[in-house]
Amino acid sequence: MDRFREALEDCSLTDLGFMGDPFTWCNNCHNSDGYIRERLDRAVADIDWRSRFPSYRVINGEPRHSDHRPIIVVLNEEEGAIGSQAAPAFRFEAGWAKEEECATIVENAWKLTVGPRAGSVEDAVREVAAELLDWSRNVLGDLEKRIKRARRALEECRRNTLDARTVAWEEILKYKLEKLEEQRSFLAPKSTPALIRKR
Structure with a gap:
């Protein structure tokens, strides 16, 4: 973990935080003795990226068929909005x-x-x-x-x-x-x- 922190520091990257469950990984063990949850995955960016996308949000998504949660970065509220289209x-x-x-x-x-x-x-x-x-x-x-x-x-x-x-x-x-x-x-x-x- 120390080397990971050093790599972030060397690249001037900081953790973007998150919304949702803090645990991004679990081992899917079916008994409490062996069940492990950790925050392994995270979104990081440098100061230039943060100034370019000031209204970003990071969401720890719902794991479906994986032991990892998807990390979803939403750049702004309008993202994904599409203009008027023909009726479906x-x-x-x-x-x-x-x-x-x-x-x-x-x-x-x-x-x-x-x-x-x-x-x-x-x-x-x-x-x-x-x-x-x-x-x-x-x-x-x-x-x-x-x-x-x-x-x-x-x-x-x-x-x-x-x-x-x-x-x-x-x-x-x-x-x-x-x-x-x-x-x-x-x-x-x-x-x-x-x-x-x-x-």
Whole structure:
């Protein structure tokens, strides 16, 4: 560790600090006797970099399938903001068909476009697409809240005193979070080539 500190000093680098859990690595041991947590990873920069990006933030991210947390450096609040774009393409997601409500939503939306209100097939498909996207947003909105709660519970667990109960509870919470995220990726619309463009 002394050589690491010397290298930082020689290069005029300082630790940028962080938000989130202080421990960036754990050995993923399933019992408290062998469980180890450390702050191994960090973001560093020199004075020129810090003056160039004064509103930076460093976030110790969520480890998914690794024993290390990702170190995320956000340069400013606007980073990643994209100007106005065309409406996103609609694509029916196979995962939706496995949800009980999906067939009913499609049938009801289709019925709205037949009879006296009949329009083109394109109008009917557009109506179905709009209803499915609204439904998906509502389902995913609830799912996002559950994922946030699970992440918060996991972070709180990781900050607790290390004992057998905490290690076991962390494993349960990691599994729960992973399943919720799998469900989200299964239900969420993917950004792939469009079948229908919203107007």
